[in-house]
Amino acid sequence: MLNKKITDLLNDQINKELYSAYLYLDMSTFYLGKHLYGFASWFKKQAVEETEHADKMISYLAQEGAPVELKDVAHAGKSYKDLKEPLAFQLEHEMYVTSLINKIYDAADEANDRRTAHFLDWFIDEQTEEEKTAAMLLEKFNLLAGDNRGLYELDAELGKR
Numbered sequence: 001m002l003n004k005k006i007t008d009l010l011n012d013q014i015n016k017e018l019y020s021a022y023l024y025l026d027m028s029t030f031y032l033g034k035h036l037y038g039f040a041s042w043f044k045k046q047a048v049e050e051t052e053h054a055d056k057m058i059s060y061l062a063q064e065g066a067p068v069e070l071k072d073v074a075h076a077g078k079s080y081k082d083l084k085e086p087l088a089f090q091l092e093h094e095m096y097v098t099s100l101i102n103k104i105y106d107a108a109d110e111a112n113d114r115r116t117a118h119f120l121d122w123f124i125d126e127q128t129e130e131e132k133t134a135a136m137l138l139e140k141f142n143l144l145a146g147d148n149r150g151l152y153e154l155d156a157e158l159g160k161r
């Protein structure tokens with residue numbers, strides 16, 4: 001049985017994952033507006049992944065007989081000043097999500113809740129991957145240094161994801 005603190009943290013995290021989906025959908029829309037369809041598609045797939053993360057947590061709570069609480073998802077619409085800003089913000093956001101997962105892990109550790117800690121192992125690996133991918137994308141973009149042909153190629157590459 002999950003304790004209240006872990007149940008609450010997991011419910012908060014479901015909301016954060018759904019916010020992440022909303023945020024990436026917003027970024028996808030931003031790139032759609034710039035006719036960068038590869039970038040748009042890449043962020044749309046990222047948004048779908050985030051809903052899957054939320055779904056894993058919902059299933060875990062349900063499996064443990066704990067209450068699932070779906071809260072309001074915050075407004076994610078941002079205005080980006082250039083093509084790079086969403087990429088930099090994605091990395092920052094993923095680092096924040098990692099810190100949240102670590103907090104739940106710490107709470108599970110404190111409560112001697114090995115099952116939740118084991119469940120979170122998947123998310124710890126996933127966050128390593130997400131941070132790495134976000135950093136790589138930002139780095140690739142920086143290497144372009146305003147080269148339009150390179151931008152076109154990166155867009156085509158991202159569209160293949």
Ligand code: FEO
Pocket residue numbers: 017020049050053094097130
């Ligand atoms: Fe579900 Fe991108 O963290």
